[in-house]
Amino acid sequence: MKFNNKYHLIGNVAIGTNVRIGDRTIIYDCVEIGDNSIIANDCVIGEPLSEYYYNDKYTNPKTAIGPNCLIRSHTIIYAGNTIGDNFQTGHGATVRENSTIGCNCSIGTFSDIQGFVKIGNYCRLHSNVFIPQYTVLGNFVFVYPGVIMTNDKTPPSNLQKGPFIEDYSQISAGSVILPGIRIGKNCLVGAGSVVTSNVNDYSLVSGNPARFVKDIREIKSWESDSLHYPWMYHFVRGMPWEDMGYDAWVSLNQDAQ
Amino acid sequence: MKFNNKYHLIGNVAIGTNVRIGDRTIIYDCVEIGDNSIIANDCVIGEPLSEYYYNDKYTNPKTAIGPNCLIRSHTIIYAGNTIGDNFQTGHGATVRENSTIGCNCSIGTFSDIQGFVKIGNYCRLHSNVFIPQYTVLGNFVFVYPGVIMTNDKTPPSNLQKGPFIEDYSQISAGSVILPGIRIGKNCLVGAGSVVTSNVNDYSLVSGNPARFVKDIREIKSWESDSLHYPWMYHFVRGMPWEDMGYDAWVSLNQDAQ
Amino acid sequence: MKFNNKYHLIGNVAIGTNVRIGDRTIIYDCVEIGDNSIIANDCVIGEPLSEYYYNDKYTNPKTAIGPNCLIRSHTIIYAGNTIGDNFQTGHGATVRENSTIGCNCSIGTFSDIQGFVKIGNYCRLHSNVFIPQYTVLGNFVFVYPGVIMTNDKTPPSNLQKGPFIEDYSQISAGSVILPGIRIGKNCLVGAGSVVTSNVNDYSLVSGNPARFVKDIREIKSWESDSLHYPWMYHFVRGMPWEDMGYDAWVSLNQDAQ
Numbered sequence: 146m147k148f149n150n151k152y153h154l155i156g157n158v159a160i161g162t163n164v165r166i167g168d169r170t171i172i173y174d175c176v177e178i179g180d181n182s183i184i185a186n187d188c189v190i191g192e193p194l195s196e197y198y199y200n201d202k203y204t205n206p207k208t209a210i211g212p213n214c215l216i217r218s219h220t221i222i223y224a225g226n227t228i229g230d231n232f233q234t235g236h237g238a239t240v241r242e243n244s245t246i247g248c249n250c251s252i253g254t255f256s257d258i259q260g261f262v263k264i265g266n267y268c269r270l271h272s273n274v275f276i277p278q279y280t281v282l283g284n285f286v287f288v289y290p291g292v293i294m295t296n297d298k299t300p301p302s303n304l305q306k307g308p309f310i311e312d313y314s315q316i317s318a319g320s321v322i323l324p325g326i327r328i329g330k331n332c333l334v335g336a337g338s339v340v341t342s343n344v345n346d347y348s349l350v351s352g353n354p355a356r357f358v359k360d361i362r363e364i365k366s367w368e369s370d371s372l373h374y375p376w377m378y379h380f381v382r383g384m385p386w387e388d389m390g391y392d393a394w395v396s397l398n399q400d401a402q
Numbered sequence: 403m404k405f406n407n408k409y410h411l412i413g414n415v416a417i418g419t420n421v422r423i424g425d426r427t428i429i430y431d432c433v434e435i436g437d438n439s440i441i442a443n444d445c446v447i448g449e450p451l452s453e454y455y456y457n458d459k460y461t462n463p464k465t466a467i468g469p470n471c472l473i474r475s476h477t478i479i480y481a482g483n484t485i486g487d488n489f490q491t492g493h494g495a496t497v498r499e500n501s502t503i504g505c506n507c508s509i510g511t512f513s514d515i516q517g518f519v520k521i522g523n524y525c526r527l528h529s530n531v532f533i534p535q536y537t538v539l540g541n542f543v544f545v546y547p548g549v550i551m552t553n554d555k556t557p558p559s560n561l562q563k564g565p566f567i568e569d570y571s572q573i574s575a576g577s578v579i580l581p582g583i584r585i586g587k588n589c590l591v592g593a594g595s596v597v598t599s600n601v602n603d604y605s606l607v608s609g610n611p612a613r614f615v616k617d618i619r620e621i622k623s624w625e626s627d628s629l630h631y632p633w634m635y636h637f638v639r640g641m642p643w644e645d646m647g648y649d650a651w652v653s654l655n656q657d658a659q
Numbered sequence: 660m661k662f663n664n665k666y667h668l669i670g671n672v673a674i675g676t677n678v679r680i681g682d683r684t685i686i687y688d689c690v691e692i693g694d695n696s697i698i699a700n701d702c703v704i705g706e707p708l709s710e711y712y713y714n715d716k717y718t719n720p721k722t723a724i725g726p727n728c729l730i731r732s733h734t735i736i737y738a739g740n741t742i743g744d745n746f747q748t749g750h751g752a753t754v755r756e757n758s759t760i761g762c763n764c765s766i767g768t769f770s771d772i773q774g775f776v777k778i779g780n781y782c783r784l785h786s787n788v789f790i791p792q793y794t795v796l797g798n799f800v801f802v803y804p805g806v807i808m809t810n811d812k813t814p815p816s817n818l819q820k821g822p823f824i825e826d827y828s829q830i831s832a833g834s835v836i837l838p839g840i841r842i843g844k845n846c847l848v849g850a851g852s853v854v855t856s857n858v859n860d861y862s863l864v865s866g867n868p869a870r871f872v873k874d875i876r877e878i879k880s881w882e883s884d885s886l887h888y889p890w891m892y893h894f895v896r897g898m899p900w901e902d903m904g905y906d907a908w909v910s911l912n913q914d915a916q
């Protein structure tokens with residue numbers, strides 16, 4: 146009863162085994178969906194670029210979405226994207242064309258990823274995040290609600306360069322990140338900050354404009370009185386080190402290389 | 403002609419008298435809708451939790467929405483919510499699971515209420531407001547467009563504690579409220595503020611970080627040259643004291659207790 | 660195959676020649692759509708005011724949308740709007756009642772225009788912009804993602820007065836503009852600013868509260884080492900001076916008057 150086979154496949158679509166697709170969802174030409182994925186009602190996968198409406202010879206770029214995804218209702222994923230396994234979205238998330246999103250990522254309700262973006266593995270973009278073209282996020286980067294990244298320093302211009310945010314960094318809610326800014330590894334950007342200059346590894350920055358406050362390794366948890374960062378030692382839910390601890394996971398990964 | 407009976411009721415749904423439901427709207431199991439409510443097109447009421455997709459024995463928590471509501475198109479209200487009468491939403495509002503919303507509240511277009519939230523009576527959340535889990539709003543709290551509340555002081559962690567905002571306070575557009583912050587009664591948070599510490603009753607705070615500016619009882623109206631706060635003496639539209647004035651309403655309520 | 664004639668026209672609708680309309684899109688009474696316009700799936704054009712639900716004698720105000728528009732999916736345009744030619748929207752844009760929008764404007768994904776707004780020609784509102792009632796934008800005003808404008812200085816009150824932003828000004832991402840503020844011509848508001856006082860022509864302002872930083876004519880491009888503003892000499896894509904240059908276009912326009 147959950148899925149009524151009232152979706153629409155347009156053109157050449159490759160659907161894996163045990164994929165379930167909601168009502169009114171449209172999957173366009175040249176889309177591949179991995180096994181066991183769920184695409185809820187009213188989604189669009191492989192949304193064509195606007196040329197589609199004006200050029201009869203338009204061909205849709207290839208779109209690939211990995212296995213075990215859960216794409217919630219009203220999500221729109223444009224053509225030309227490559228997205229890994231275990232991908233999740235909230236409601237009404239949009240992902241424009243030609244982005245690459247790794248494995249185990251999530252994109253929250255009403256978040257808007259503008260295309261030509263690179264997102265690593267295990268990134269979590271919460272609700273209503275805006276990521277402009279040519280932004281790069283490493284792995285385990287969490288971006289909290291309402292964060293806005295930018296890509297044009299002298300608008301309007303013909304140069305677009307988004308932020309580059311490295312592994313494990315946390316961008317708190319309501320922050321604005323200026324174009325081309327590099328935020329190093331293991332950083333914490335405080336809520337409501339406006340980041341106008343590069344941030345070194347292990348920095349807490351805060352304010353408008355954001356200033357260095359302290360090394361994150363000096364921040365105490367608000368759960369206990371102990372030091373909280375690097376957070377990988379204290380937060381494991383959904384992380385690949387959930388069962389073994391972060392250090393064991395790191396050495397396992399090093400051995401694997 | 404307005405309502406074509408092309409909606410979907412799934413499972414055990416209790417619809418009051420004179421309820422009108424739009425096309426393609428889906429109402430899931432264990433939802434109650436009060437009399438005379440209108441649910442426009444493309445809404446989802448009682449949206450199941452994600453376990454629904456993976457567990458055949460999933461049962462949907464009870465959802466109750468009071469009478470005389472107007473829920474605009476594309477609104478998604480999860481299962482497990484209890485919402486009072488005269489509730490209104492804009493387009494595409496989302497309310498996650500297990501929240502309690504009082505009577506005469508409104509939630510604007512694209513606002514996202516994340517669940518486990520308590521909202522009193524006569525609260526107005528305008529467009530694009532983000533309310534995280536475990537936030538508490540009193541009565542007559544107005545939250546203006548783009549306000550972001552937060553609930554994790556050392557993200558990511560396992561402790562979530564949202565703000566607590568008391569009766570009559572006004573949170574102006576684009577503000578960010580930090581986790582666990584208490585904003586007292588009759589406060590005014592200026593537009594674009596980042597509130598990082600508790601705010602005493604009757605305070606105007608503003609800036610990033612927000613600082614105390616003055617007692618709200620010293621603020622003049624921009625409509626006239628007279629003092630404007632507490633606003634209940636100068637703004638009555640839609641308020642329960644609309645016909646009798648605030649003082650009369652207060653003493654009526656005291657007598658009723 | 661792109662358009663399946665599965666849309667709904669309700670009442671008296673005037674559709675131009677070669678207009679294409681997507682599935683499930685609803686066009687209400689007293690709407691005119693200009694020639695060659697495309698309205699994608701799941702849009703609503705001429706959305707009635709809430710009185711529609713309660714008053715059987717309700718009549719829908721006239722809505723006019725010019726030729727050559729591209730309105731993307733899930734956009735909701737209320738009744739009573741007048742919109743020029745070459746209008747474009749992203750997904751899920753909403754435009755409330757009784758606004759006037761000139762020619763060659765675009766409104767991005769999830770942006771929310773609240774009604775009684777005046778927008779000139781060639782304005783670009785990017786994703787997730789909030790424009791409240793009684794805001795006025797001139798011509799060639801670009802508003803970047805997540806900008807929030809406001810219209811009540813002592814909320815809640817009965818006076819609403821939005822900002823007035825003059826020709827060519829650029830409002831960078833994540834800014835908040837206070838009620839009734841006038842931003843002159845050729846200004847640049849830095850990302851994440853909170854603009855609390857009027858801004859003179861040719862000013863760069865930045866910060867919270869926004870302060871004057873420098874004359875925009877002193878800002879160098881980040882594409883080259885040369886001065887970038889007024890931007891009309893360096894950015895032409897989609898502008899009416901694209902083929903002839905800004906000065907030639909200005910004198911052509913002066914001759915035409």
